Amino acid sequence: MIEVEHLRKEYGNLVAVRNLSLTLDEGDIFGFIGPNGAGKTTTLKMLATLLLPTAGRARIGGLDITREPEKVRAIIGYMPDSFGVYDDIKVWEYLDFFAAAYKIPHHRRQRIVDDVLELTDLTGKKDVYVESLSRGMRQRLCLAKTLVHDPKVLLLDEPASGLDPRARVEIKELLRELKRMGKTIMVSSHILPELADLCNKIGIIEQGDLIVSGDVQAIVAQVRGGRALQLRAPEAEVPRVLELLAERSDVAGAEAAAGEVRLQFTGTETEPADLLRDLVLAGVRVQAFGEQETDLEDVFMKVTRGIVS
Amino acid sequence: MARIFINAVSRSLIRAAGSVLTALAAVARNPVLGRELRTRMRGSRSYWLLFGYLLVLCGAVFLIFLQYTHGAGYGASSARGELGKAIFYWVLCFQALMVMLVAPAFTAGAFTIEREQRTLDMLATTRLTNTEVAAGKLLAAAGFATILAFVSLPLAALSFLLGGISPQELLGAYAVLLGASLFYGALGLLWSSLARNTTAATVGAYGSAMIIYITSCILSLASHSVSRGSGTAGPFTAFNPLAAVFTSGTSEGYFGLYLPAWMVGVTLNLVLALALYRSAAANLEHFPERKPWSPLVFATLAWAFFILGWHGSAIAYELQRGFSPSAGSLIGQTSTWPIRTLASQTLLFLALVLPMLSTLGWSPASARRGPIAATVWVAVALGSYVLALAQFSRLHWGAAVAGMLLLAAVSWGIYGVCVGWRAILQYPWPARVAGYLTVTLLLALPEALGSSVPPEQPDPVQQLYYASPFFAIQGLQAAGDPQAPWAEEFTQRRSHLALTLLVPPWGITSGVWFLIGLPGCLMSARRKGERRASARAPSSTLAAPSLPHTHRAEAAETRVSAARPQLAPEPPNVVALSESRAYNAAETTDNEPPEARR
Numbered sequence: 085m086i087e088v089e090h091l092r093k094e095y096g097n098l099v100a101v102r103n104l105s106l107t108l109d110e111g112d113i114f115g116f117i118g119p120n121g122a123g124k125t126t127t128l129k130m131l132a133t134l135l136l137p138t139a140g141r142a143r144i145g146g147l148d149i150t151r152e153p154e155k156v157r158a159i160i161g162y163m164p165d166s167f168g169v170y171d172d173i174k175v176w177e178y179l180d181f182f183a184a185a186y187k188i189p190h191h192r193r194q195r196i197v198d199d200v201l202e203l204t205d206l207t208g209k210k211d212v213y214v215e216s217l218s219r220g221m222r223q224r225l226c227l228a229k230t231l232v233h234d235p236k237v238l239l240l241d242e243p244a245s246g247l248d249p250r251a252r253v254e255i256k257e258l259l260r261e262l263k264r265m266g267k268t269i270m271v272s273s274h275i276l277p278e279l280a281d282l283c284n285k286i287g288i289i290e291q292g293d294l295i296v297s298g299d300v301q302a303i304v305a306q307v308r309g310g311r312a313l314q315l316r317a318p319e320a321e322v323p324r325v326l327e328l329l330a331e332r333s334d335v336a337g338a339e340a341a342a343g344e345v346r347l348q349f350t351g352t353e354t355e356p357a358d359l360l361r362d363l364v365l366a367g368v369r370v371q372a373f374g375e376q377e378t379d380l381e382d383v384f385m386k387v388t389r390g391i392v393s
Numbered sequence: 394m395a396r397i398f399i400n401a402v403s404r405s406l407i408r409a410a411g412s413v414l415t416a417l418a419a420v421a422r423n424p425v426l427g428r429e430l431r432t433r434m435r436g437s438r439s440y441w442l443l444f445g446y447l448l449v450l451c452g453a454v455f456l457i458f459l460q461y462t463h464g465a466g467y468g469a470s471s472a473r474g475e476l477g478k479a480i481f482y483w484v485l486c487f488q489a490l491m492v493m494l495v496a497p498a499f500t501a502g503a504f505t506i507e508r509e510q511r512t513l514d515m516l517a518t519t520r521l522t523n524t525e526v527a528a529g530k531l532l533a534a535a536g537f538a539t540i541l542a543f544v545s546l547p548l549a550a551l552s553f554l555l556g557g558i559s560p561q562e563l564l565g566a567y568a569v570l571l572g573a574s575l576f577y578g579a580l581g582l583l584w585s586s587l588a589r590n591t592t593a594a595t596v597g598a599y600g601s602a603m604i605i606y607i608t609s610c611i612l613s614l615a616s617h618s619v620s621r622g623s624g625t626a627g628p629f630t631a632f633n634p635l636a637a638v639f640t641s642g643t644s645e646g647y648f649g650l651y652l653p654a655w656m657v658g659v660t661l662n663l664v665l666a667l668a669l670y671r672s673a674a675a676n677l678e679h680f681p682e683r684k685p686w687s688p689l690v691f692a693t694l695a696w697a698f699f700i701l702g703w704h705g706s707a708i709a710y711e712l713q714r715g716f717s718p719s720a721g722s723l724i725g726q727t728s729t730w731p732i733r734t735l736a737s738q739t740l741l742f743l744a745l746v747l748p749m750l751s752t753l754g755w756s757p758a759s760a761r762r763g764p765i766a767a768t769v770w771v772a773v774a775l776g777s778y779v780l781a782l783a784q785f786s787r788l789h790w791g792a793a794v795a796g797m798l799l800l801a802a803v804s805w806g807i808y809g810v811c812v813g814w815r816a817i818l819q820y821p822w823p824a825r826v827a828g829y830l831t832v833t834l835l836l837a838l839p840e841a842l843g844s845s846v847p848p849e850q851p852d853p854v855q856q857l858y859y860a861s862p863f864f865a866i867q868g869l870q871a872a873g874d875p876q877a878p879w880a881e882e883f884t885q886r887r888s889h890l891a892l893t894l895l896v897p898p899w900g901i902t903s904g905v906w907f908l909i910g911l912p913g914c915l916m917s918a919r920r921k922g923e924r925r926a927s928a929r930a931p932s933s934t935l936a937a938p939s940l941p942h943t944h945r946a947e948a949a950e951t952r953v954s955a956a957r958p959q960l961a962p963e964p965p966n967v968v969a970l971s972e973s974r975a976y977n978a979a980e981t982t983d984n985e986p987p988e989a990r991r
C-alpha cells in the first residue's frame with residue numbers, strides 16, 4: 085500500500101530525513117516512533133503530498149506522490165500534528181466543507197457527516213461551533229475530517245498528543261475501530277507504549293535515519309539477539325532452572341527475578357517447545373511459559389543509544 | 394424612526410443578498426466560497442459594517458440634498474439634474490474609494506490567516522486545486538463588495554430619477570466598481586500568497602493598491618480632461634473606478650473602433666484580476682501545479698501592454714492608411730515603417746522584462762522550468778510579432794528573419810547574464826540588480842562609445858559597434874531601404890568595420906550576444922549539476938548500529954534499514970526531484986539563498 089524508497093528531505097544544510105525506505109501492506113498499522121525533531125512530521129508531510137522530497141520516491145496505492153499528488157490525495161487522510169479550526173463554523177458545516185472539498189456530491193454528504201460523527205462519538209456536538217470544542221474533541225473532529233472521503237490510507241501525526249489519559253484511550257479505541265475497517269494506518273508518536281499493542285509494525289527514526297523498522301515482535305527479537313521468553317517456576321527450583329538453561333546452546337542469557345526467569349532464546353520457531361519439554365523432563369515444575377511481553381521502551385533505548393551523543 | 398426603517402431594510406437586503414450569493418456558491422460548487430460566505434455573513438459584524446456604510450452614504454446624500462434645495466432656483470429641471478449629478482458623483486466616488494479600501498483587506502489575509510491558524514495543510518490535502526481555493530477566496534471577497542454596491546444602488550438610482558445621469562453612465566460606473574473590486578481583491582490575494590504573515594500581506598496589498606489606484610486615477614483624469622473637447626478619451630480612462638465615475642459615459646477609440654470607456658475599463662480590470670489570481674494560486678506552497686503558466690500570463694500581459702502602449706498608435710496609423718498586405722509584399726518592397734524604432738523598443742522591452750523573468754522563482758514546483766518557459770515564450774512572441782510587422786511593413790523577409798535571429802540571440806544573452814548572476818550571487822535581488830546593470834551597460838556602452846567617434850573617421854573603437862544590437866538593426870533597415878536617413882550613416886560606419894563585408898553586422902552581433910549569454914548559462918547548468926550530485930551523494934556519515942539479521946519465516950517481510958550499505962543506489966528520478974524546489978511555506982520566500990530552498 086505504501087512503498088517508500090530512499091526518501092530524503094533537506095532543509096538547507098539540515099538533512100531532516102535520510103534514505104528512508106519502508107513498505108506497508110494493506111491493513112498494516114505502522115507506528116512511527118522517534119524523539120523530537122527526528123523527522124516524523126517531515127516524512128508524513130512528504131507522504132501527504134505537502135512537501136516535495138529532495139530525493140527518492142514514494143508510492144501510495146501504486147501512485148507516485150510527486151507525479152500524481154492529486155490522485156494520492158483522494159486515497160489518503162492526513163491529520164497534521166498541530167492544526168487549527170475555522171472560526172464561525174459549526175461541527176457539521178466543518179465536516180460538510182471538507183466532504184465538499186473532497187468532491188463528494190451534495191446528496192451523499194449528509195449521510196457521511198452523520199457517519200463520521202457517529203464513529204468519532206461527536207454526534208451530540210453536531211450543531212456546536214467548532215471553536216468551542218475542547219482539545220480532545222477537536223482532535224476527534226480532525227480525525228473525523230480525515231475520514232469523510234473514506235480514505236484507504238491514514239497518515240496520523242501524533243493524534244493523541246496533548247490529551248489526557250482517558251482521551252488517549254478513546255483515540256486508541258478509534259484507531260482499533262479503523263483497523264477493523266481495513267485501513268492502512270501510519271501513526272507517529274514519541275510515546276512508545278502507546279503504540280505497542282496497537283501496531284503490527286513499527287519504525288524507529290532518529291535524526292532522520294530510520295534505524296529499525298518492521299514487525300514488532302521481530303524487532304524486539306532482533307534487538308535482544310533472539311526471542312525473549314519468560315517462565316515461572318516455584319522459588320526453590322529457580323537455581324536449578326538457571327543451571328539447566330546455562331547448559332543449553334540456544335539460550336543466550338537468563339536472569340531470575342521474583343520467581344520468574346527471563347531468557348533470550350536464539351533457537352528457531354518451534355524450539356521453545358523443545359526447551360519446555362526438556363525442562364519438564366528434567367523435573368522442573370513449570371508454572372507458566374511464554375513469550376515475554378514486548379517492552380518497546382526498552383527496545384527504543386537500546387536502539388537509539390550511542391547515536392544521540 | 395428612519396433609523397429603524399433603514400435598519401430593517403438593510404437587514405433584509407443583506408439577508409437576501411447573502412442567500413442569493415450562497416445559492417450562487419452552491420451552483421459554482423466551490424466549497425471555499427461557500428464556507429467563506431457562510432461564515433462571513435454569520436454574526437452581527439458584517440451587518441454592522443454594512444449598516445455603518447449605508448448610514449454614511451445616506452448622510453452624505455442628505456447633506457447634498459440640503460445644500461441644493463437651499464440654493465436659489467431649485468425646481469427647474471436643470472437644477473434637479475445638477476442635484477442628481479451631485480448625488481451620483483458623491484455616492485459613486487465614495488464607493489470607488491471604498492473598493493480600494495475594502496477589497497485588499499478582505500483578501501490580504503486569505504492564505505496568511507489559514508497559515509497562521511494552521512488550516513492550510515488540511516485544505517491542501519483535499520482534492521481542491523490551488524486555483525479553486527484562490528477562486529473561492531477571491532469570489533467571496535468580491536461577493537461582499539457586490540453586496541456593498543447593491544446596498545447603495547437605491548441611493549444612486551435616486552440620481553437617475555432626478556435626471557442628469559444616463560442609465561449607461563450609472564451601470565457603467567457600477568460595472569467598473571465590481572471589476573475593480575475583483576482586481577484589487579486579486580492584488581490582495583497575490584500578496585497573501587507571497588507574504589509570511591497577515592500584517593506584511595496587508596501592508597503590501599495596501600501599498601501596491603494605493604500606488605496603482607492613485608497613478609491610474611491621475612493619469613485617467615488627466616487624459617480625460619485633455620480629450621474632453623474631442624469626444625474620445627485616451628486609452629483605459631475607466632480602469633480606475635474613481636475616474637470611471639466621470640468617464641463612464643465617454644467612449645474610447647482603439648484603432649478606429651469606438652468602445653464605451655467603461656466596457657474597456659471592466660475588461661481590463663477583469664483580465665488583470667485573472668492574471669493576478671492565477672499567479673497567487675501558483676504561489677501557494679502546497680499544490681504542485683504541472684503547468685507553470687502564471688509566468689506566461691505575466692509575460693503575455695507585459696507584452697500586451699507593450700504592444701498597445703508603444704505600438705498601438707503606430708499600428709492604428711498604418712491601419713488607417715489602409716495598406717493591404719499581400720503575398721507579394723514579402724519580397725523586396727520596402728515601406729516607411731519605422732522598423733528601427735520598433736526593434737529598438739523591442740530590445741528595451743527585453744532588457745526590462747527578461748532579467749526579472751529569468752531570476753524569478755514562480756510557481757514553486759516549476760521553479761526551474763517556469764522562467765525558462767516564460768523566456769522562450771517571450772522570445773517566440775516577440776519573434777512572431779516582429780515577423781508579422783515585417784509582413785505588414787513589406788520588409789524583405791530575409792531582414793525579418795535576420796531580425797528575429799538577432800532578437801533571439803539578444804534574449805539568450807540577457808538571459809544568460811542574469812542566470813549567471815543568479816548562480817554567482819545566490820540571492821535573487823542582488824542578482825536582479827546586477828543583471829539590470831550589466832544588461833544596461835552591454836546595451837548602452839557600445840552604442841555610446843561607438844557614436845563618440847565621427848562616422849567618417851576610422852577608429853578601432855568603432856569595432857565596438859559589433860556588440861550593439863541597435864547598430865545591427867540599423868543595418869537591417871538600411872539593407873531594406875537605402876533611402877532611409879540613417880542608411881547613409883550606416884554605410885559610412887560599415888566601411889570602417891573589418892568584417893562586415895563578409896558577414897552582415899546582425900550575424901556578428903548575434904554571435905557576440907550568444908557568447909555573452911554562454912558563460913552564465915553554463916554556470917547555472919553546472920550549479921544544477923552540482924546540486925544533483927550533492928543530492929545523490931550518500932551523506933550518512935553517522936554509522937548506524939548494525940543489528941544482527943535473523944532470518945525467520947515471518948521476518949521475511951521485515952525491512953531493517955539499519956545496516957544499509959554506504960552507497961545506496963539512488964532511484965533514477967532523483968534528478969527531477971532535486972531540480973524542483975521544495976514548496977514548504979517557510980522556504981518559498983524570495984530572499985533566501987537557493988541552498989535553503991532545496
Ligand SMILES: Nc1ncnc2c1ncn2[C@@H]1O[C@H](COP(=O)(O)OP(=O)(O)OP(=O)(O)O)[C@@H](O)[C@H]1O
Pocket residue numbers: 095098100118119120121122123124125126127165274977979
Ligand atoms: N520548515 C522547516 N525548515 C527548516 N527545518 C525544518 C523545517 N521543518 C522541520 N525542520 C527540521 O527538520 C527536523 C525534523 O523535523 P520534524 O518536524 O519532522 O520532527 P518530528 O519528528 O516531527 O518531531 P516532533 O516529535 O517534535 O514533532 C528538525 O530538526 C526540524 O528542525
Ligand SMILES: [Mg+2]
Pocket residue numbers: 124125126165241
Ligand atoms: Mg512532529
